[in-house]
Each structure stands twice: as C-alpha cells, then as structure tokens.
Amino acid sequence: MNLSWRYGLALIAVVSVAHVVSYSGPDLPPGPYCAAKPDSCCNGREDRCSAPILGTLCYCDDFCNRTTTDDCCPDFWSHCHGINPESTPETLRICFYNGREYEYGKKVTTNCNKCECTAVNEQLDMICEADPCMIEPELISEVNNDPTISWKAANYTPFWGHKLSEGIELRLGTLTPQKSTYGMVSLHPIYDSKRMARSFSALVNWPNKMAPIHDQGWCGASWAITTADVASDRFVIMSDGLETPELSAQQLLSCNNRGQQSCNGGYLDIAWQFSRKIGLVNEECFPYVGGNKKCTIPWKKTKSLKGSGCIPPSSPPTRVNRYTVSPAHRLGNETDIMYEIINSGPVQATMRVYQDFFAYTDGIYKKSRYVPQQLYGYHSVRIVGWGDENGIKYWLAANSWGESWGENGYFRIVRGVNECEIESFVIGVWAFTVENKAGVIG
Incomplete structure (x- = not known):
C-alpha cells in the first residue's frame, strides 16, 4: 500500500x-x-x-x-x-x-x-x-550532560510539538544577503582596540531607553523587528534621549513589499533602503500583529506623520515627518562592532540558527555537535553588548522570541570566532533626528 x-x-x-x-x-x-x-x-x-x-x-x-x-x-x-x-x-x-x-x-x-x-x-x-522537531528531549539531555558545553537547554513550551522546518520557516525570517550586498563597504574607524572596555551593555549605559524584547510569533519577521529596533535605539542615543520612538516592524512587513516576502522573510539591505527613503512610523500608529496585514500607511502621498495617519509626538522636539536614517553601513570585525555599539548603540547582526538554539535557556551559546549540520536558517538579532565569563568572550544579543525564552529574551554567544556567522554581516545606521535635521524627509 x-x-x-x-x-x-x-x-x-x-x-x-x-x-x-x-x-x-x-x-x-x-x-x-x-x-x-x-x-x-x-x-x-x-x-x-x-x-x-x-x-x-x-x-x-x-x-x-x-x-x-x-x-x-x-x-x-x-x-x-x-x-x-x-x-x-x-x-x-x-x-x-x-x-x-x-x-x-x-x-x-x-x-x-x-x-x-x-x-x-x-x-x-x-x-x-520521523521529522526532526524544534524541541527534542534527547538533544536537550545531550547538551546538558556534556561538560564541554557552556550553556544549558530546556523545553520552550511555545516550540513544543512543532517541526524544525516550521521553526526555520516561521521563527527566523532573514533571507541570505545578495552577493552585491556582501560587497557593502565596511567602516573602519580610527581607535585603539587595546583600550576597548572588557564589558559593555547598552541596557546599562542607556537604562530604560533601548527597544524592548518582542515576540515575532509564527511569522518570519526577524528582518523587520531588528531593523525597527536598531533604528529606535539609534534615535534615542543620537538625540541624547530627546526622541524615544518605538518604531513599527509591522510597517516593514506590510508596506516594504518590493523584493520582500513579509512573514516569509526579507532582506536587510532592502529594509534599510525603505527606512531611509520612505521613513518609519511608530508602533502605536501601526501595531505589530505578526501577519500579512494590509499596508494602511499612505506613504506615496505624504511624508508627514499626520498625513500617514499617525499622531506626532506631543513633547519637544516636535517631529513632523516620519523617522528616517542614513544609508546602512557594514562593520568589518569584532572590535569595529564593539566600537560602533559603545559610540552609536546596538547593531543588527545575521546568524545561522541550528536546532539546538531553539532550546537555549542560559549560558554562552556555541553550536553543539549533536545537531544536523545541514538543517539551519538565517535569523536577525540585535547585539547590545559584550563581556567575558570564565575566560569565554561573548556577545550579548536581543532575540525576538519573547521574554520567557533564553535569558529574559536575551542570549549570549561566543565572541571573536564568528560563531554561527554572527560577525559576518553586522549593520549600523545613523538616525536623522529633529535636532541634527540632516536628511529628514520634508
């Protein structure tokens, strides 16, 4: 039969x-x-x-x-x-x-x-x-019983009962950058790398100012969430705290549709081009639903927040137009990334996600030898700091799977060795605040 x-x-x-x-x-x-x-x-x-x-x-x-x-x-x-x-x-x-x-x-x-x-x-x-699942009890046991692994795994209930293919398709969402994008010029600022701080956290340096942890749901939206969150952080930092928007990832999912696939994934370079040319609105104006919601922002007809159907900020400085950024720039190596974060704020990074990462709960992550090497997908995260523990250097990064995942929504991953390609494609931008005015739409 x-x-x-x-x-x-x-x-x-x-x-x-x-x-x-x-x-x-x-x-x-x-x-x-x-x-x-x-x-x-x-x-x-x-x-x-x-x-x-x-x-x-x-x-x-x-x-x-x-x-x-x-x-x-x-x-x-x-x-x-x-x-x-x-x-x-x-x-x-x-x-x-x-x-x-x-x-x-x-x-x-x-x-x-x-x-x-x-x-x-x-x-x-x-x-x-006989499909591999997002959460496998045997894999969790192997990770937790291996003394050479510096992190722990556990069952994350929202992922239980889902196939790994579902997780790769709907819990990640960043499409592999095009070859031309990999050729993006990297910035090489002048600094003394030996004097770089041993540890740093944007969450501590700018307390209660950084974008919160989000849950993208069953929508491949990491490309949109990290773009909106990094832009939000940069507006806070580059305006010295005068502008504190939480920018809309849903606008990118719904309106940035040329060359993008909404909940089926998106390219980071195209997302930043949209943020530069069209501009973003805040979360309150276009709330996140984690789905293919119709674009309701008349961005082709107007450049203003009010004309976009949004309520402009009531406190000074008065912003009239949507939030825009400079062209995105790529960061070339470990210390360049550190310098960028400490001076300009969190950055956007792309990483490979393997099966065991879905079960991460705490510690310094490094892909284990127990996962199928050929099963992975690309994911965008927001690097907010760095440090070292017991001689292991790490990045501190914000994920988009909710606060109950990992270390209250964050995770640490080995730094300096391009673990899971996390140092291969790291992006920063300059936020055009009302104060600096340069490049503001209008």
Missing part, C-alpha cells in the same frame, strides 16, 4: 495490529463486497465505497470502523489489506505503542510527529512521521 500521499515523509513501522470485523458468519450473503468495488475504495475516506448487507450497508474505505460497532465489509481486510482476521493471532490484533493499545485507524501525536495504525505488508503497523 502506497502511503506517500498521506505523509510525504519518512515513515517508521512500530507494532502490528488487526481489527476484528462484526460482519461474519455462514449466514452472510457470499459477496463479493469490496472486491466488486474500484481499487480506490480501499483508501481514504469515501462513503460511496459501501455495499448492501443484511438490510444495511457495509463499507470498504479505510474509515469503515467509524462507529463503536465495526461496519467494515466481510472481505475488507482480506481484499484491501491481505489480512485474514480468523487466522491472525490474537496478540497481533492490538497495536502497542508507548505502552498503550490502539485500534486500526487510531491516530496519535508524539511531539511534532503524527502516528496512525495502518495496514502495511499484510498486517497493521503503527506508522509514524
């Missing part, structure tokens, strides 16, 4: 089972029943696949045992599955799975994989999908 139509994935046969039919005995009409029907009647759920019997109907589809009293035709098992219930041992008529018994057609779910009692090779087997 071909099961690829139902699963489309690797299957695991577990234990045999058969089902005793109710229609049997010498007084039954000889038939044939299922044998007289098209072959397709043995698959799926087709009420038309029935035959008259004893003043009622018997069925030949795979859901014939749809009631507490079986209504399969007498030749269902022999014709459709090559099973003779009368000759099948009693011990093979029950499906044993995880210590429990299941009847034919019964479905169960184990973590992110579905299982079903199905006829295979002249018997009934419990067939299960």
Whole structure:
C-alpha cells in the first residue's frame, strides 16, 4: 500500500495490529463486497465505497470502523489489506505503542510527529512521521550532560510539538544577503582596540531607553523587528534621549513589499533602503500583529506623520515627518562592532540558527555537535553588548522570541570566532533626528 500521499515523509513501522470485523458468519450473503468495488475504495475516506448487507450497508474505505460497532465489509481486510482476521493471532490484533493499545485507524501525536495504525505488508503497523522537531528531549539531555558545553537547554513550551522546518520557516525570517550586498563597504574607524572596555551593555549605559524584547510569533519577521529596533535605539542615543520612538516592524512587513516576502522573510539591505527613503512610523500608529496585514500607511502621498495617519509626538522636539536614517553601513570585525555599539548603540547582526538554539535557556551559546549540520536558517538579532565569563568572550544579543525564552529574551554567544556567522554581516545606521535635521524627509 502506497502511503506517500498521506505523509510525504519518512515513515517508521512500530507494532502490528488487526481489527476484528462484526460482519461474519455462514449466514452472510457470499459477496463479493469490496472486491466488486474500484481499487480506490480501499483508501481514504469515501462513503460511496459501501455495499448492501443484511438490510444495511457495509463499507470498504479505510474509515469503515467509524462507529463503536465495526461496519467494515466481510472481505475488507482480506481484499484491501491481505489480512485474514480468523487466522491472525490474537496478540497481533492490538497495536502497542508507548505502552498503550490502539485500534486500526487510531491516530496519535508524539511531539511534532503524527502516528496512525495502518495496514502495511499484510498486517497493521503503527506508522509514524520521523521529522526532526524544534524541541527534542534527547538533544536537550545531550547538551546538558556534556561538560564541554557552556550553556544549558530546556523545553520552550511555545516550540513544543512543532517541526524544525516550521521553526526555520516561521521563527527566523532573514533571507541570505545578495552577493552585491556582501560587497557593502565596511567602516573602519580610527581607535585603539587595546583600550576597548572588557564589558559593555547598552541596557546599562542607556537604562530604560533601548527597544524592548518582542515576540515575532509564527511569522518570519526577524528582518523587520531588528531593523525597527536598531533604528529606535539609534534615535534615542543620537538625540541624547530627546526622541524615544518605538518604531513599527509591522510597517516593514506590510508596506516594504518590493523584493520582500513579509512573514516569509526579507532582506536587510532592502529594509534599510525603505527606512531611509520612505521613513518609519511608530508602533502605536501601526501595531505589530505578526501577519500579512494590509499596508494602511499612505506613504506615496505624504511624508508627514499626520498625513500617514499617525499622531506626532506631543513633547519637544516636535517631529513632523516620519523617522528616517542614513544609508546602512557594514562593520568589518569584532572590535569595529564593539566600537560602533559603545559610540552609536546596538547593531543588527545575521546568524545561522541550528536546532539546538531553539532550546537555549542560559549560558554562552556555541553550536553543539549533536545537531544536523545541514538543517539551519538565517535569523536577525540585535547585539547590545559584550563581556567575558570564565575566560569565554561573548556577545550579548536581543532575540525576538519573547521574554520567557533564553535569558529574559536575551542570549549570549561566543565572541571573536564568528560563531554561527554572527560577525559576518553586522549593520549600523545613523538616525536623522529633529535636532541634527540632516536628511529628514520634508
């Protein structure tokens, strides 16, 4: 029996089972029943696949045992599955799975994989999908029991029961930069790298001023959230705290649609071009919904906040137009990134995310050897500081999976070795505040 139509994935046969039919005995009409029907009647759920019997109907589809009293035709098992219930041992008529018994057609779910009692090779087997899940208890145990790993893993409930492919598609969302973008000129400021602070945190240096932790939900929106958050941070810092906007990631998801894919991912360079040329509104004006919401900002007709349907800030300095930034610039190495953060604020970074990162709970992350190397996706995060612990240098970064993930929504990752490519594509911008006026729309 071909099961690829139902699963489309690797299957695991577990234990045999058969089902005793109710229609049997010498007084039954000889038939044939299922044998007289098209072959397709043995698959799926087709009420038309029935035959008259004893003043009622018997069925030949795979859901014939749809009631507490079986209504399969007498030749269902022999014709459709090559099973003779009368000759099948009693011990093979029950499906044993995880210590429990299941009847034919019964479905169960184990973590992110579905299982079903199905006829295979002249018997009934419990067939299960075998996809990797976002959260795997075995992986958590391997990480936590490895003394060489400097971080801990745990079950993050919102990710339990979801396939790893779902996480890569909908919990990340940054598309690999185009080759031309990788050629972006890197800034190389003049400074003494040996005098760089051993540790620094934008959260401490600018307390209660940095963008909060967000939860992108099941929407590949990291590209939009980090762009809006880094821009928000830069406006606070570059205006000396006079402008404190929380800028809208939803505007990027909904309105920055040329070359972007909304919840299916976006390019960082295109997001920054939109922020520079069109300008962003605040979160209150266009709140985040984590979905493909229609763009309601008439950005082609006006450049002002009021004309965009937003309420301009009431406290000085008075801003009339949307929030815009300079062209984005790339940062070339570890110390350049540190210098940028300490002088201008948090930066945007792209990293590879492997299966174990979804289960990170605390410590200094480094990809473990227990994950499939070929399964990963790209994700944008906001680096807000750095430090070292027990001789291990790390970056402090803000994620977008909610405050209950990781270290209150943040994580630390090994610094200076380009772990998970986190130092390969790091972006900074200059915020055009009302005070500096340069480049402000209008």
